[in-house]
Amino acid sequence: MATKVLPPKQLQNIRFFVSRSLKTSSSSSSVSTASTAVSPLCLAEKPEPSFQKPPTTIQDHAKPSILDFHDHQKLFSNLPTTKLLHASANLYFGSIGPVVDFGMWVMNSRLMETDNIVRDAMLKTVRRTFFEHFCAGEDVVEAGRCIKKANEAGLRGMLVFAVEYTGHNDACDQNLKGFLDTVHSAMSLPPSSVSSVVVKVTAICPLSLLERASDLLRWQQRDPSFNLPWKHNSFPILSDSSPLYHTLKKPEPLTLQEELDLQLGQERLWKLCEKSVQANIPLTVDAENTTVQPAIDYLTYSAAIKYNKDDNPIVYGTIQTYLKDAKERLLLVCKAAEKMRVPMGFKLVRGAYMLSENKLASSLGYDSPIHNSIQDTHACFNDCASFMLEKIANSSDAVILATHNVESGRLAATKALDLGIGKGNEKLEFAQLYGMSDALSFGLSKAGFQVSKYMPYGPVDKVIHYLLRRAEENRGLLSASSIDGELMRKELKRRLKAAIF
Numbered sequence: 001m002a003t004k005v006l007p008p009k010q011l012q013n014i015r016f017f018v019s020r021s022l023k024t025s026s027s028s029s030s031v032s033t034a035s036t037a038v039s040p041l042c043l044a045e046k047p048e049p050s051f052q053k054p055p056t057t058i059q060d061h062a063k064p065s066i067l068d069f070h071d072h073q074k075l076f077s078n079l080p081t082t083k084l085l086h087a088s089a090n091l092y093f094g095s096i097g098p099v100v101d102f103g104m105w106v107m108n109s110r111l112m113e114t115d116n117i118v119r120d121a122m123l124k125t126v127r128r129t130f131f132e133h134f135c136a137g138e139d140v141v142e143a144g145r146c147i148k149k150a151n152e153a154g155l156r157g158m159l160v161f162a163v164e165y166t167g168h169n170d171a172c173d174q175n176l177k178g179f180l181d182t183v184h185s186a187m188s189l190p191p192s193s194v195s196s197v198v199v200k201v202t203a204i205c206p207l208s209l210l211e212r213a214s215d216l217l218r219w220q221q222r223d224p225s226f227n228l229p230w231k232h233n234s235f236p237i238l239s240d241s242s243p244l245y246h247t248l249k250k251p252e253p254l255t256l257q258e259e260l261d262l263q264l265g266q267e268r269l270w271k272l273c274e275k276s277v278q279a280n281i282p283l284t285v286d287a288e289n290t291t292v293q294p295a296i297d298y299l300t301y302s303a304a305i306k307y308n309k310d311d312n313p314i315v316y317g318t319i320q321t322y323l324k325d326a327k328e329r330l331l332l333v334c335k336a337a338e339k340m341r342v343p344m345g346f347k348l349v350r351g352a353y354m355l356s357e358n359k360l361a362s363s364l365g366y367d368s369p370i371h372n373s374i375q376d377t378h379a380c381f382n383d384c385a386s387f388m389l390e391k392i393a394n395s396s397d398a399v400i401l402a403t404h405n406v407e408s409g410r411l412a413a414t415k416a417l418d419l420g421i422g423k424g425n426e427k428l429e430f431a432q433l434y435g436m437s438d439a440l441s442f443g444l445s446k447a448g449f450q451v452s453k454y455m456p457y458g459p460v461d462k463v464i465h466y467l468l469r470r471a472e473e474n475r476g477l478l479s480a481s482s483i484d485g486e487l488m489r490k491e492l493k494r495r496l497k498a499a500i501f
């Protein structure tokens with residue numbers, strides 16, 4: 001790569017971050033990095049008791065492998081120095097405990113609920129820091145620009161209008177408009193730069209209704225003779241091992257109004273599916289809390305039956321592999337879809353609602369629905385990934401492996417090649433969140449796979465829930481240094497030297 005002469009101000013900035021951060025990184029050259037979920041919000045907390053340090057190190061990754069993390073110059077060759085500097089600075093500040101805690105306190109505080117100068121100042125600060133690092137912009141135009149940049153660097157984008165948790169039909173209609181605009185603008189971006197558009201069902205169907213429908217679906221799982229007159233054709237939603245503690249007594253049937261509202265929610269999803277079919281861009285439905293997930297899966301699967309045609313899975317569901325019943329449910333859905341000749345797409349994730357899931361189960365006196373150990377979660381993710389890779393090798397199904405875990409990425413990449421799933425195969429996508437695990441994204445991309453960044457956009461005050469989850473979900477990793485931060489610092493140091501000498 002040709003050496004670029006850097007302007008003095010940039011050089012000064014690089015010197016500052018490289019010299020500060022190398023003080024910490026030199027003492028920990030074998031940083032624990034099986035997981036690379038790096039966030040400026042998340043690097044300074046105590047590890048969760050159940051989280052055991054992953055065994056792999058950057059040195060491990062330096063061994064000959066499908067994923068090459070050794071060559072940071074090659075890895076970040078598409079990232080301009082300013083971007084690298086910005087990301088590295090964010091990671092650095094995110095490693096300062098009080099900064100993270102203060103940021104979370106601000107975003108959670110009542111100050112954010114009322115209109116005042118303090119709130120404006122807070123929003124401005126959040127925008128310049130957490131928001132810029134984790135979000136693709138405040139509107140679809142900014143997000144489009146961000147996707148184009150990612151695309152120039154060899155990556156694709158999952159375009160996410162980041163609204164969620166809605167209480168009323170009016171707000172749902174408004175959100176639907178936002179999602180439709182997202183698909184519309186995706187159509188005008190460079191071909192295949194958008195791998196999918198993402199929707200959260202809680203943004204287009206009232207939350208309390210999704211809870212009610214989930215209760216009823218769970219009761220039907222308990223008692224198959226329980227009639228749900230509103231239920232359309234769907235795949236299995238729960239399995240024999242699914243926890244049903246959320247619904248301890250027989251729920252009242254939906255009122256006429258609730259049935260009408262559910263129908264409206266379903267029709268909103270259908271409109272979005274129709275637009276996605278028209279654009280030929282997959283629609284990925286995010287997974288959320290188990291309180292509402294049965295209804296989300298029900299709506300997703302019935303939409304998949306309606307719109308996934310001709311070997312083209314347009315509607316993708318999401319399976320959270322931190323749940324004990326994940327594999328069983330995945331197998332049931334795949335079997336039913338195969339029987340009905342419906343091509344299915346799945347996004348596999350570990351899951352981002354661990355704290356609230358544990359809290360709810362424990363408050364009701366039940367075991368957590370989440371695997372008892374992180375190793376069980378890793379095993380479940382890898383197992384489901386392996387199952388889906390075998391499926392896509394022999395069918396028109398598709399999978400998005402959404403993970404920051406290097407070991408999972410490496411295992412899946414190796415298995416894909418063993419199965420003859422060619423690099424660049426449309427049915428296999430790796431994905432990481434925007435602002436996290438760039439090293440893994442570029443590593444997989446350089447190895448020839450299709451890789452997307454999950455790119456949320458929206459007004460700052462609307463994406464606060466998303467930003468808080470990024471902070472919350474990474475708490476277990478906070479003591480571990482990140483492969484991203486370390487590699488970025490090495491690359492910045494190299495560029496600094498190259499610019500000086």
Ligand SMILES: Cc1cc2nc3c(=O)[nH]c(=O)nc-3n(C[C@H](O)[C@H](O)[C@H](O)COP(=O)(O)OP(=O)(O)OC[C@H]3O[C@@H](n4cnc5c(N)ncnc54)[C@H](O)[C@@H]3O)c2cc1C
Nearest residue numbers: 035286287349350351352373374377402403404433454476
């Ligand atoms: C593209 C993309 C889309 C996503 N979409 C969704 C979505 O729709 N719904 C959703 O819920 N999440 C979603 N996520 C978030 C994802 O679930 C988190 O990033 C995930 O929690 C981190 O897992 P990881 O695969 O990156 O692996 P790692 O970084 O290895 O994850 C480890 C984390 O798993 C957690 N964990 C899981 N199980 C256990 C356990 N049994 N004991 C202790 N800790 C445990 C810990 O907090 C730990 O920090 C998405 C992520 C990506 C990249």
